[in-house]
Amino acid sequence: MFFNCSDPQMLAGLEWLACYLTTGKHLAFYGSFGTVLLLLAITAPISLIFGFGGAVAARSHFPPLRWFGKTYTSVVRGIPDIVFFLFFVIALDQAFEWLRHKVKCPDWDQPIRQGNDFVVCAQAKLPLSSAPQWLHEGYGFSLAVLTFAIVYGAFAANVLYGAMHAVPRPQIETAEAYGMTRRQAFWRVLVPQMWLFALPGLSNLWMLLIKATPLLFLLGVEDIVYWARELGGMKTRAFTFPHADWRLWYFLGLLVFYLALTKISEIVLARLTTRLTHGQATLGGAAMQKAAAR
Amino acid sequence: MSCLETIQAYGLRSLGIGERLLPKSDFTLCEHFTLIGSGMIWNIYFGVLALVLGFFAATAVALARNADNPLVRKPAQYFIFIFRGSPLFIQFFLFYETFVLLPKVGIDINLGFVELTAETRWLTRAWLGALIVLFLNTTAYTAEIFYGALRSVPRGDVDAANAYGMTGWARFRRIIWPSMLRLSWPAYTNEAIFLFHATTLVFFSSFPAWQQKGDALYYANYFADKTFNPFIPYPILAGYFIILTLCVIGFYGIINARLNRHLPRERRPRLRIRPQIIR
Numbered sequence: 331m332f333f334n335c336s337d338p339q340m341l342a343g344l345e346w347l348a349c350y351l352t353t354g355k356h357l358a359f360y361g362s363f364g365t366v367l368l369l370l371a372i373t374a375p376i377s378l379i380f381g382f383g384g385a386v387a388a389r390s391h392f393p394p395l396r397w398f399g400k401t402y403t404s405v406v407r408g409i410p411d412i413v414f415f416l417f418f419v420i421a422l423d424q425a426f427e428w429l430r431h432k433v434k435c436p437d438w439d440q441p442i443r444q445g446n447d448f449v450v451c452a453q454a455k456l457p458l459s460s461a462p463q464w465l466h467e468g469y470g471f472s473l474a475v476l477t478f479a480i481v482y483g484a485f486a487a488n489v490l491y492g493a494m495h496a497v498p499r500p501q502i503e504t505a506e507a508y509g510m511t512r513r514q515a516f517w518r519v520l521v522p523q524m525w526l527f528a529l530p531g532l533s534n535l536w537m538l539l540i541k542a543t544p545l546l547f548l549l550g551v552e553d554i555v556y557w558a559r560e561l562g563g564m565k566t567r568a569f570t571f572p573h574a575d576w577r578l579w580y581f582l583g584l585l586v587f588y589l590a591l592t593k594i595s596e597i598v599l600a601r602l603t604t605r606l607t608h609g610q611a612t613l614g615g616a617a618m619q620k621a622a623a624r
Numbered sequence: 625m626s627c628l629e630t631i632q633a634y635g636l637r638s639l640g641i642g643e644r645l646l647p648k649s650d651f652t653l654c655e656h657f658t659l660i661g662s663g664m665i666w667n668i669y670f671g672v673l674a675l676v677l678g679f680f681a682a683t684a685v686a687l688a689r690n691a692d693n694p695l696v697r698k699p700a701q702y703f704i705f706i707f708r709g710s711p712l713f714i715q716f717f718l719f720y721e722t723f724v725l726l727p728k729v730g731i732d733i734n735l736g737f738v739e740l741t742a743e744t745r746w747l748t749r750a751w752l753g754a755l756i757v758l759f760l761n762t763t764a765y766t767a768e769i770f771y772g773a774l775r776s777v778p779r780g781d782v783d784a785a786n787a788y789g790m791t792g793w794a795r796f797r798r799i800i801w802p803s804m805l806r807l808s809w810p811a812y813t814n815e816a817i818f819l820f821h822a823t824t825l826v827f828f829s830s831f832p833a834w835q836q837k838g839d840a841l842y843y844a845n846y847f848a849d850k851t852f853n854p855f856i857p858y859p860i861l862a863g864y865f866i867i868l869t870l871c872v873i874g875f876y877g878i879i880n881a882r883l884n885r886h887l888p889r890e891r892r893p894r895l896r897i898r899p900q901i902i903r
Contacts, residue, residue: 405862407817407869408862408865408866408869408870409821409861409862409865409866409869410820410821410822410824410841410865411821412821412824412825412828412841413824413841413844413858413861413862413865416841416844416845416848416854416858417848417854417858420848420852420854421854421855424854443853447852448852448853540711541710541711541712541713542711543711544711544713544714545713547713548828555713555714555717558717559717562721575721575724575725577717577721578718578721578722578725581714581717581718581721582718584714584717585706585710585714585715585718588709588710588711588714589705589706589709589710592708592709592710593709
């Protein structure tokens with residue numbers, strides 16, 4: 331970049347480091363931090379939607395829907411999330427291919443599972459084997475997003491279900507006394523008020539989500555863990571930039587990245603809590619009123 | 625092979641006892657259940673040891689975090705922040721790389737009058753290396769829970785202890801510590817459940833499964849890779865973990881009942897889902 335990097339053997343000291351840190355692979359490594367942030371930015375709202383759906387289903391008066399909601403919210407507590415990750419990535423992929431297979435090749439007579447193989451017709455493959463590379467990567471990434479959203483949606487459902495119960499009962503009764511229907515009371519009174527009660531749980535969940543992002547590596551996405559292992563490994567003379575086993579330093583870098591992300595989130599969430607507590611009929615809100623009056 | 629023979633051959637496979645070769649094809653349901661169940665031995669080993677050791681360490685760290693002296697408080701604060709603020713997955717990688725870089729023969733520690741050799745060769749093996757990481761991790765999480773409880777021990781309890789002339793160790797052992805445990809128990813139960821879940825990460829981070837002796841997820845993944853069918857091994861694993869979670873809740877529930885035995889029945893806190901204190 332800034333120096334003449336064409337002949338790394340001749341470089342030394344800082345110049346060598348500057349050239350080393352701006353190689354193509356390193357730029358891809360820096361880009362993968364973006365992948366992680368992108369995953370967080372996409373997954374958080376989707377899991378919130380899944381969570382809201384789950385919580386509403388768990389409160390439903392229609393038994394099968396309620397059973398579904400209850401199962402969805404409770405199952406993540408008993409089973410490690412990594413099991414879901416490994417399961418859903420294959421299961422979703424196979425489910426999509428099977429659906430496409432049913433639609434696109436109705437006259438296919440062979441079984442789908444042949445021994446240890448999962449066979450669908452060529453037109454049903456996802457993505458098509460002729461598709462460009464970015465489509466393959468994008469498909470892998472969206473499978474990962476969907477998996478994260480399903481698992482963390484269940485956690486969010488847990489939190490929101492608790493929050494809906496935490497809204498003081500008289501609030502709903504007042505709404506009903508004004509002649510609101512159940513639906514109106516839910517949307518106009520319960521939902522706006524529940525966020526304060528959900529916030530501690532949701533901020534915890536956000537931290538949990540941050541800490542789950544390295545698992546992208548297990549789902550086959552080229553994320554920061556993949557690049558840290560790749561770049562940190564021992565490089566012999568055959569490589570342009572030979573160096574010893576530096577994986578420890580790369581992982582230290584990742585550690586610092588995650589600690590910074592956590593710290594920033596903590597600060598932002600603390601501000602958000604203060605803002606939401608304002609004027610609420612809770613102990614925190616009362617304390618703020620008192621502080622303002624003084 | 626009948627199911628009984630399978631259990632004999634693979635029941636302790638995760639410890640290296642029994643048949644050496646894993647089944648290669650035509651997997652039966654029995655093989656699934658046996659091997660994955662055999663892997664659960666490691667999950668329980670990691671979970672139980674880390675929890676037991678972590679419990680005492682966490683009490684110490686929580687007290688240090690609550691200390692007035694900044695020389696004691698600050699290190700505890702940083703320890704908790706680093707281990708709670710970063711992913712366990714990264715911690716596994718980081719520690720493994722550190723352990724690998726340590727010299728294989730051991731480190732000589734010269735104490736002046738006697739020379740000690742610290743064994744480092746076991747550290748790269750999962751049974752010790754991963755246990756250390758899990759131990760440190762759960763210590764940090766538990767210490768934060770205990771610290772929160774320590775701050776909310778009722779003032780009156782401590783005043784009463786002071787009035788009786790209790791100080792130092794006696795006051796801590798008989799008044800503060802039981803209250804701290806009682807208040808933190810629901811959150812601590814949660815932590816224990818999630819620690820058991822975290823044990824599945826061991827063989828998926830960098831610690832190698834030596835001679836295919838792995839944990840339950842390692843074997844479940846083995847089957848799923850071979851058959852390309854996730855619908856059998858993972859639900860079996862899930863079933864095992866639900867049973868394990870129920871056992872953990874049951875065990876912690878007994879202790880919870882004992883910690884709260886002096887309270888009137890309706891005021892006793894029940895162990896149930898606390899969404900705001902997910903790990």
